[in-house]
Structures are given as C-alpha cells and as structure tokens.
Amino acid sequence: MSFAMAFSKKEDESGLSSYYNNKTTIIQEARVFNESPISPRKCRALLTRIVYLLHVGETFSTQESTTLFFGTTKLFQHKDSALRQAVYLAIKELATTAEDVIMVTASIMKDMQPNSEVIYRPNAIRALCRIIDPSMAQGVERFFKAAIVDKNPAIASAALVSAYHLFPHAKDVVKRWVNEAQEAVNAKSQGYFGSVSTSSSFFGGGNQSSAQTIPSSSNITQYHALGLLYLIRQQDRMAVTKMIQQLGGGKSGAGTTLKNAMALCMLIRYAAKVMEEDPNVQRQMVELLEGWLRHKSDMVNFEAARVICEMKNVTPAQLTKSIAVLQLFLSSPKPVLKFAATRTLASLALSHPTSVAACNVDLENLITDSNRSVATYAITTLLKTGNEASVDRLIKQITGFMSEISDEFKVIIVDAIRSLCLKFPAKHAAMLTFLSGVLRDEGGYDFKRAVVEAIFDMIKFIGECKEQALSHLCEFIEDCEFTKLSVRILHLLGIEGPKSSQPAKYIRFIYNRVVLENAPVRAAAVASMAKFGVNSTDAKLNNSIAVLLNRCLDDVDDEVRDRAALYLKVFKTQTLVEPYIKEDSVLSLAALESKLVSYVKDATASAQPFDVSAIPKISRAQAALESARPSTLDTIGVPAAKSTSSAPPPPTAAETQSAYAEQLAGVAPFANYGPILNSSAKPLPLTESETEYQVTCVKHIFKEHIVFQFNVSNTLPDTVLExxxxxxxxxxxxxxxDFVLPIASLSAVSSPGIAYVSFTRDEPEDYATATFQCTLQFVSKELDPSTGEPEAEGYEDEYQIEEVELSAGGDYIVPSYTAFGAEWDRLKAGPSVTETFGLGASVESLKAACDSIIEVLNMEPLGGTEVPTSSSVHTLQLSGLVTGGGGKVLVRCRMTFSQGVGVTLELGVRAEKQDVCQLVVSAVGG
Known part of the structure; x- marks a missing residue:
C-alpha cells in the first residue's frame, strides 16, 4: 500500500499526530536512505515527516541534523523528480543546524545549470542560498544573475526570493544585481511555470517522462523583483521615490509596467512610507494613488484608498475619491471587500466623521449583515458619525447581537460607545444602561476592562450619572474575577465615594471585599475605606470605619495589616492626613537612588546634608509603574544593534538619569565634577538614519560644567575610523x-562608540544657552580584504552634522509632579511673570500647541493634555524643578485658537526665584 493510501484510513487525529511527531522513529528509519535499490516511496514519506517536524517547531541536535542531512544527500543519485523535490525541501531546512553542509554545493549547482531539468532549478536555487557561506556569494553570482532574468517565472522568482535571504549576509554582492532585478520587473509573463509533470505525485508515483505546461498570467515575478529592488535602494530615499514614479505609470496609473496586483499593492505601501518620511512628495504621491483608485483590481483600489485615508494631515477634498471607492465596496457581494471598507471607514471616522457620514445609508444596510464582523464595524462607524437622534436606535440594535460576536469586536463597540458618551452627554442614561448590561455578560479581561474604562470616563466627564455609575461598579465587583479591575474600581470608589450624597452606602460593598477576596483586593479595600473616613465629617461614619479597620489588624496578609495600622494612626493624628493620604505625589525612587549613590561617592558632597528638594516627584500612579520595573544602573544611551527578539520595555526617565550617572562615574576626567543635575531625556539624533555615520547627542548638566556625549556609529563595513x-x-x-575625549577606533563591527566634549560654566548661577556648530573629525582607513586589518596609512576627513542647542527650558528643567492648585496658590506671593505670545498660523491646533510647549519646556503636564476637538479655548498646566537649586516652577498656559491666526498663548509662570521665571519665558519666546 502506498503512503498516499494511508490518508484514506479512518484513523483518529491523535494516531496520525503520533506517527508524524515521533522523532526517535524518524531517526531510526533514516536507514532507508542507505538501501539498495532506493525506494522513492519510503524516502518521500520519511522526508515529509522530517519537514513536518521542523515546521511545527521540533528541533534536532547537531549530530541528528548532520546524520539526516548527509543521509538525504545520498538520494541525489536517484532520477525520481518528486523525490528530488522532497530532498531539496529537507536539506534546505536541515542546513541551519547540520555541520559541513557546504560539501553538497557541487551537487546543488549541477542542478542549477541552464541545461538541467527545469523542475529542479527553482528548488536548487532556494537550497543553495541556505547552504553557501556568505563569502562564496560572489562565486555563484553569475548563476543567480542568469536565473533572475530567466524566462521561466518559477526560476526567476526562486532566484529573487533567495536574494532576499542572501542580502543581510552579502549586501555588496546582491546590490550588483539591481539591473537584473529591474529587467525582471519590466519583463512580461511568459505564460508558464515550466515543465511540471501533472501526473506525478509528491507522495507517490514514479518518474514521469511526460510533462504538461501550466499556463499563468499572474506576473508574480514582478512582485518578487520589486521587493528586491526596494531592499537594495531602501537607504536612498530619492532612488525609492524615483522608482515609484517610474513604475507608477503617471497620474492615471494606466502606463505602469506592473501587471501583478500584489506588486502594485506593495508599490502603494512604499509610496505611503515615502510620504511619511518626506511630506514634500505628498502631492506627487497622491496623484499616483488617485490614479490607482481606478485600477481594474479591487485589491489595488482598496490599498490606494486605505493609504489616502491614513495619510497625515489629509484634507476632506483629498478623501472624496477614496471614500467613493470604499462606498462602492459596501454594496459588494464579496464579504472581504465589505469588511475591508467598513474597517477603514471606522478608523477614518475618528478624525473625519463628516466625510464618512456620506456613507451612512450604505452602512445602515450592513447592520443586519450575516457577517457579524462587518455589522460590528458598520455600527461602530455609525456611532461615530451619527447624530444625537440616532443614538437610542443604534444602541438597541447593538444590544441584539452583542452575544454573537467575539470579545475583540465587543471591545471595538465599547470604545465607540465610550467616545459617544462624551459627544452626546444628554444620552448618558441609555449608554450607561447598555454598558452596565454588557458588564454582566460573559467575557474576558480585555472586554471587561474596556467597559470599566468607559464607565470611568462617564464618571469623570458627566456629573449627572456619577452615583448611578458607581452603583453599577459596586455590583460588578461583587462577582468580578479579575483582581486588577477590582483594585481599580476600589481605588475610584475611595476617590469619588466620599463626594457623593450618601457615602455610607458604598461601605458595605467595600468591606465585603475585605471578607471575601484575595490579598491585593483586601489591601485596596482597606485603603478605599480609609479615604471615606479621612474625607468625611460624619463622626458616626468615621467610628464605623475605625471599627472595620481594627478588624483588619488580624488579617493573614502583612500588607493588609500594615495599611490598616497606618490609617488608624492617621485618624488619631490629623497632621498626617495631608502627606500620607491626600498628597498624590511621591519621590521618584529611581532618581532618589541615583542621587544617593552620587552623594555617597562624592566626598565633598557628603559633608553637606542631603538635599531632598532636588529629587523630582511623580504621581502615585507613575510610582506604581516604576516599582513594577527592575531597578537598573546599566549603561544606556549608546545606539545598539537591532534585535529580532522581544525587547524589554524602554527605561523610564528616572532610570535613564540613574544610568547616565553610573556611566559617567566611570570616566576619570569627570570624577571631580560632582553629581549630575540633569541629563537629556533621550539622545538627540544629529544625522539621518540612512547616512554612513550616525551620531546622537546627550547633554549632561553639572553644577559648574556641561558635558556633551556623542554616540557615534560607523556603518561602512570596509572602513575603520580612528x-x-x-x-x-x-x-x-x-x-x-575644557577638553575633548576622542574615540580611539570605530569600525562597523565595534560600533558604536562615545566621544565627550566638556565645557566650564563661566557663571554657574546663570543658565547659559548656546547653539553649537558640530563637525565630526576622524582619520579614515580602508580595511585590507585579505587580512581584515586596517591599512597603515589613512587620510584625515570630517563630516558636518546638525547643530546642537543648549536650551533654556529642556536642559535645565526636570519634570516633577505636584498638586498644581495648592502649589500655584502657595507661590502666589513669590516671583511671577505673565507674557503673551502669538504662536502663528503654523501651529494648526491647540493639541499641537500643547505638545510643542511640553517638548520645549520639558515639564510634567498635570492637566489639559486632553484637548476637546471642538474647543477653541484651552488651559495647560505644567510643573518642574530647576537644576542647581532653582526650586519649583509652575506654568499655566491659557490658549485660544482661531482659523487663519493660529494659537495665541498667555504664559503665566510662578517660581521660587525670579531668574527661573525669565528662563521659562525665554525658552518659549526664543
């Protein structure tokens, strides 16, 4: 019985899986490779099982892989075409772990010859790129060049895809194939894949002499060739732009040489990337995209429409044609087109609801669509674009099919309702009823979290529904299975509950959590109850809370006991209420650690008391995130090679400061500079990412010095900089x-390196500002290709980079959290300045103005970062600490926006020193 016949047996899945997944049996059965004569049927069956195991993630040891690999290569002697294809599949996968695989190069190259069987050549090409050493790429270059321009699409595509795999290891060689790749893009399909025997089976059947030509008009070679061209030119933005324009075929798109729809879609994505990197070419690219909207392929039409809809700063006029195309898709009989169109329109409705509203009639017809994914996006879009009168009807329709869709789409619906709550607050009753209803339904953590967040927003922004929403949350935590959500709700109850008309009614729900829940929830419940006692003037309620907290002193968890003891102590001593209960800020532990380390190491500083006022504060929410991260003093700031593995979360600002302090402590010339007052939040790029030399700058502020740290990378593999x-x-x-600390040697392998430039502050009490012209200077030496060592003689060279600015705000101010209202009133009698600025028409919105001010001043935003889209008046509040004993500084930015004029800013500054106020004003005014 042939192996193919085995699939006709009625075996259970576990039996088949056991047959394929038994690695030990496979290794034992590998002896069939040594039989004489060779049985093609048995060998194909075994090779199939090997490839299957590798595909599902099974691993072979180096010895096992080597044994299987060289056993497989013995099958090259057999003439069975299907067996030869299976051999190539197996050796290609085993080559990554086996040893001495390069020994089969000659056998593979024999099948790559133009006079060999057409069916073997694509497989041989794919296997060869996995077998050869990168240093051998130049030796097989002529074979690949010939294959790329071969008239057979299967051979050409195999060579082009193999070039992808070779590119990271032999860039210089593959880059020389650009002419061949361009020829492959321009070539027309030959109408066949080659001589492929249709009667032979991969699993069974002997060697067949007859072959049948399979017609094709897919032009798939263009897709692979275009990808290779972009890979070669991706560092040259101008070359990529020119390629897009040449292949785009003009404004109508009719003259394009690309006939493959996937190739055109990829070209459209390249155009989108070019527009994102260089807004100056947006007009040219939009003309091409609008031409592709009329292409005969639905795939190309949709991709062009999607890219236009996702463009930055897209105007309603530019959206008209794209929305018209998507509107046609809404009435298409193809579910995939309806899904793609509704999803794109749902995303676009967030920023351009008026433009999308033209599709509302078509979207309403999709509410009852049998595909619930399409219906979900249709309703989501209608919620964003509809009017107040349609809210009740839409919510009623949503309720009907919430149980029929997955959690992923439920989250989308809830997020739309969340936005609608703020848009139409008068309809809060219907929306709150809907949210409380779905909160009781079955669902996972992400879905329940989305509902809870939506209710939180209603409590925050719609005062009329606050008590009703709190009641719904109290009912939810009675049966909540998610600890994080219970803790968040208890925290909110502690904040909002005491402000309600009947605060006592929430105590029962909170104390039930102390009795019935796990330790983290019990601890949160204790803290929530205590806030009722602190903020209430009802003596009876306070006595009841004290009794409940006393019961918590016997809890089995130490965190619960400690919290109860702390709050009971605070009740007895009212002076402790403000710093321990009501104060919403704490010292940054990472910054405190860094300053303490510097204080202990600096002998001169240790003679003075430690200055806690110089430590920036953060909110308790930020502190919770900071405490969840591992403490680190690892050196950072130097550019590192990209890794394909999952990267850890980026360090916080405080961790960055701590790491820089440890890094500079190891540099001898800076030993007597004292502690670092401030370092740049992130390295400032001074070159483009695709240039041969990449430079970033970090500024370190000391009491009497300023140190500029330049992180330099050399990307040229054949050059060493000294x-x-x-x-x-x-x-x-x-x-x-003062001095410059150079980098002794810098190669592409040893990159990156750090060069330092130190300056003395002539007046340490002043906040010096300056703009520096920077030039990278070095001795360039070529590498000897035979030895890999740099040549003895080099030449002096220099490289101009962007200017570095020592700014008034960003370099001398550290973000610091505080209670803005109380602190603003406290500084009322101190130094203050109020100035008015016109930010100009270039600032297109209040949100853009807020982002710009926060970036310039480098201060902690305490309120006003969320700007309503319909508002023309806004207030932003900022807080910071000034280095070198400058003390606290608060900024209140009152802004108005009008079309044509832009943003007008009234900047109010209060600080502990007058020169600090002038520092902030000069930072904004400069």
Missing amino acids: QVTMAMQTEDAGLTQ
Missing part, C-alpha cells in the same frame, strides 16, 4: 571648552 573627535564652535558667551 581618533574620532567632535569639533564644537559657538558664538554665544558663558561657556569655555
């Missing part, structure tokens, strides 16, 4: 250059 220094020139006074 004595790398940074020349800095400025016309501004107040700084005197």
Whole structure:
C-alpha cells in the first residue's frame, strides 16, 4: 500500500499526530536512505515527516541534523523528480543546524545549470542560498544573475526570493544585481511555470517522462523583483521615490509596467512610507494613488484608498475619491471587500466623521449583515458619525447581537460607545444602561476592562450619572474575577465615594471585599475605606470605619495589616492626613537612588546634608509603574544593534538619569565634577538614519560644567575610523571648552562608540544657552580584504552634522509632579511673570500647541493634555524643578485658537526665584 493510501484510513487525529511527531522513529528509519535499490516511496514519506517536524517547531541536535542531512544527500543519485523535490525541501531546512553542509554545493549547482531539468532549478536555487557561506556569494553570482532574468517565472522568482535571504549576509554582492532585478520587473509573463509533470505525485508515483505546461498570467515575478529592488535602494530615499514614479505609470496609473496586483499593492505601501518620511512628495504621491483608485483590481483600489485615508494631515477634498471607492465596496457581494471598507471607514471616522457620514445609508444596510464582523464595524462607524437622534436606535440594535460576536469586536463597540458618551452627554442614561448590561455578560479581561474604562470616563466627564455609575461598579465587583479591575474600581470608589450624597452606602460593598477576596483586593479595600473616613465629617461614619479597620489588624496578609495600622494612626493624628493620604505625589525612587549613590561617592558632597528638594516627584500612579520595573544602573544611551527578539520595555526617565550617572562615574576626567543635575531625556539624533555615520547627542548638566556625549556609529563595513573627535564652535558667551575625549577606533563591527566634549560654566548661577556648530573629525582607513586589518596609512576627513542647542527650558528643567492648585496658590506671593505670545498660523491646533510647549519646556503636564476637538479655548498646566537649586516652577498656559491666526498663548509662570521665571519665558519666546 502506498503512503498516499494511508490518508484514506479512518484513523483518529491523535494516531496520525503520533506517527508524524515521533522523532526517535524518524531517526531510526533514516536507514532507508542507505538501501539498495532506493525506494522513492519510503524516502518521500520519511522526508515529509522530517519537514513536518521542523515546521511545527521540533528541533534536532547537531549530530541528528548532520546524520539526516548527509543521509538525504545520498538520494541525489536517484532520477525520481518528486523525490528530488522532497530532498531539496529537507536539506534546505536541515542546513541551519547540520555541520559541513557546504560539501553538497557541487551537487546543488549541477542542478542549477541552464541545461538541467527545469523542475529542479527553482528548488536548487532556494537550497543553495541556505547552504553557501556568505563569502562564496560572489562565486555563484553569475548563476543567480542568469536565473533572475530567466524566462521561466518559477526560476526567476526562486532566484529573487533567495536574494532576499542572501542580502543581510552579502549586501555588496546582491546590490550588483539591481539591473537584473529591474529587467525582471519590466519583463512580461511568459505564460508558464515550466515543465511540471501533472501526473506525478509528491507522495507517490514514479518518474514521469511526460510533462504538461501550466499556463499563468499572474506576473508574480514582478512582485518578487520589486521587493528586491526596494531592499537594495531602501537607504536612498530619492532612488525609492524615483522608482515609484517610474513604475507608477503617471497620474492615471494606466502606463505602469506592473501587471501583478500584489506588486502594485506593495508599490502603494512604499509610496505611503515615502510620504511619511518626506511630506514634500505628498502631492506627487497622491496623484499616483488617485490614479490607482481606478485600477481594474479591487485589491489595488482598496490599498490606494486605505493609504489616502491614513495619510497625515489629509484634507476632506483629498478623501472624496477614496471614500467613493470604499462606498462602492459596501454594496459588494464579496464579504472581504465589505469588511475591508467598513474597517477603514471606522478608523477614518475618528478624525473625519463628516466625510464618512456620506456613507451612512450604505452602512445602515450592513447592520443586519450575516457577517457579524462587518455589522460590528458598520455600527461602530455609525456611532461615530451619527447624530444625537440616532443614538437610542443604534444602541438597541447593538444590544441584539452583542452575544454573537467575539470579545475583540465587543471591545471595538465599547470604545465607540465610550467616545459617544462624551459627544452626546444628554444620552448618558441609555449608554450607561447598555454598558452596565454588557458588564454582566460573559467575557474576558480585555472586554471587561474596556467597559470599566468607559464607565470611568462617564464618571469623570458627566456629573449627572456619577452615583448611578458607581452603583453599577459596586455590583460588578461583587462577582468580578479579575483582581486588577477590582483594585481599580476600589481605588475610584475611595476617590469619588466620599463626594457623593450618601457615602455610607458604598461601605458595605467595600468591606465585603475585605471578607471575601484575595490579598491585593483586601489591601485596596482597606485603603478605599480609609479615604471615606479621612474625607468625611460624619463622626458616626468615621467610628464605623475605625471599627472595620481594627478588624483588619488580624488579617493573614502583612500588607493588609500594615495599611490598616497606618490609617488608624492617621485618624488619631490629623497632621498626617495631608502627606500620607491626600498628597498624590511621591519621590521618584529611581532618581532618589541615583542621587544617593552620587552623594555617597562624592566626598565633598557628603559633608553637606542631603538635599531632598532636588529629587523630582511623580504621581502615585507613575510610582506604581516604576516599582513594577527592575531597578537598573546599566549603561544606556549608546545606539545598539537591532534585535529580532522581544525587547524589554524602554527605561523610564528616572532610570535613564540613574544610568547616565553610573556611566559617567566611570570616566576619570569627570570624577571631580560632582553629581549630575540633569541629563537629556533621550539622545538627540544629529544625522539621518540612512547616512554612513550616525551620531546622537546627550547633554549632561553639572553644577559648574556641561558635558556633551556623542554616540557615534560607523556603518561602512570596509572602513575603520580612528581618533574620532567632535569639533564644537559657538558664538554665544558663558561657556569655555575644557577638553575633548576622542574615540580611539570605530569600525562597523565595534560600533558604536562615545566621544565627550566638556565645557566650564563661566557663571554657574546663570543658565547659559548656546547653539553649537558640530563637525565630526576622524582619520579614515580602508580595511585590507585579505587580512581584515586596517591599512597603515589613512587620510584625515570630517563630516558636518546638525547643530546642537543648549536650551533654556529642556536642559535645565526636570519634570516633577505636584498638586498644581495648592502649589500655584502657595507661590502666589513669590516671583511671577505673565507674557503673551502669538504662536502663528503654523501651529494648526491647540493639541499641537500643547505638545510643542511640553517638548520645549520639558515639564510634567498635570492637566489639559486632553484637548476637546471642538474647543477653541484651552488651559495647560505644567510643573518642574530647576537644576542647581532653582526650586519649583509652575506654568499655566491659557490658549485660544482661531482659523487663519493660529494659537495665541498667555504664559503665566510662578517660581521660587525670579531668574527661573525669565528662563521659562525665554525658552518659549526664543
């Protein structure tokens, strides 16, 4: 019985899986490779099982892989075409773990010859790129060049895809194939895949002499060739732009040489990336995209429409044609087109609801669509674009099929309702009823969290529904199975509950959590109850809470006991209420750690008391995130090679400061500079990402010095840079250059390196500002290709980079959290400045103005970061600490926006020192 016949047996899945997954049996059965004569049927069956195991993630040891690999290569002697294909599949997968695989290169290259069987050549090409060493790429270059321009699409595509795999290891060689790739893009389909025997089976059947030509008009070679061209040119933005324009075929798109729909879709995505990187070419690209909207392929039409809809700063006029195309898709009989169109329109409705509203009639017809994914997106879009009168009807329709859709789409619906709550607050009753209803339904954590967040927003922004919403949350935590949600709700009850008309009614729900829940929830419940006692003037209620907290002193968990003891102590001593209960800020532990380390190591500083006022504060929410991260003093800031593995979360600002302090402590010339007052929040890029030399800058502020750290990378593999220094020139006074610490040697392998430039602050009490012209100077030496060592002689060279600015705000101010209202009133009698600025028409919105001010001043935003889209008046509040004993500084930005004029800003500054107020004003005014 043939192996193919085995599939006709009525075996259970576990039996078949056991047959395929038994690695030990496979290794034992590998002896069939040594039989004489060879049985093609048995060998194909075994090779299939090997490839299957590798595909599902099974691993072979190096010895096992080597044994199987060389056993498989013995099958090259057999003439069975199906067996030869299976051999190539197996050796391609085993080559990554087996040893000495390069020994089969000659056998593979024999099948790559133009006079060999057409059916073997694509498989041989794919296997060869996995077998050869990168240093051998030049030796097989002529074979690949010939294969790329071969008239057979299967051979050409195999060579092009193999070039992808070779590119990371042999860039210089693959880059020389650009002409062949261009020819493959321009070539027309030959109408066949080659001589492929249709009567032979991969699992069974002997060697067949007859072959049948399979017609094709897919032009798939163009897709692979275009991808390779982009891979070669991706670092040259101008070359990519020119390629898109040449292949785009003009405004109508009719003259394009690309006939493959997938190739056109990929070209459209390249156009989108170019527009994102260089807004100056947006007009040209939009003309091409609008031409593709009229293409005969639905795939190309949709991709062009989607890219236009996702463009930055897209105007309603530019959206008209794209929305018209998507509107046609809404009435298509194909579910995939309806789904793609509704999803794109749902996303676009967030920023351009008026433009999308033109599709509302078609979207309403999809509410009852049999595909619930399409119906979900249709309703979501209608919720974002509809009017107040349609809210009740839409919510009623949503309720009907919520139980029929997955959690993923439920979250989308809830997020739409969340936005609708703020848009139409008068309809809060219907929306709250809907949210409380779905909160009782079955669902996972993400779905329940989305509902809870929506109710939180209603409590925050719609005062009329606050008590009703709190009641729904109290009922939910009675049966909530998610600890995180219970803790969040208890925290909210502690904040909002005491402000309600009947705070006592929430105590029962909270104390039930102490009795029935796990330790984290019990601890949160204790804290929530205590806030009722602190904020209430009802003596009876306070006595009841004290009794309940006393019961918690016997809890089995120490966190619960400690919290109960703390709050009982606070009740007895009212002076402790403000710092321990009502104060919403704490010291940043990472910054405190860094400052303490510097204080202990610095002998001169240790003679003075430690200054806690210089430690920035963060909110308790930020502190919770900070405490969840591992403490680290690892050196950071130097560019690192990209890794394909999952990267850890980026360090917080405080962790970054701590790491820089540890890094500079190891540099001898800075030993007597004292502690670092502030370092840049993130490295400032001074070159484009695709240039041969990449430079970023970090500024370190000391009491009497300023150190510029330049992180330099050399991307040229055949060049070594020696004595790398940074020349800095400025016309501004107040700084005197001390010395430069160069990088001794910098190669592409050893990259990156760090060069330092130190300046003395002539007046340490002043906040010096300056703009520096920077030039990278070095000795360039070529690498000897035979030895890999740099040549003895080199030449001096320099590389101009962008300017570095020492700014008034961003470099001398550290973000620090505080209670803005109380602190603003406290500083009322101190130094203050109020100035008015016109930010100009270039600032297109209040949100953009807020982002710009926060970036310039580098201060902690305490309120006003969420800007309503319909508002023309807004207030932003900021807080910070000024380095070097400058003390606290608060900023209140009152802004108005009008079309044509832009944003007008009234900047109010209060600080502990007058020169600090002027520092902030000069940062914004400059």
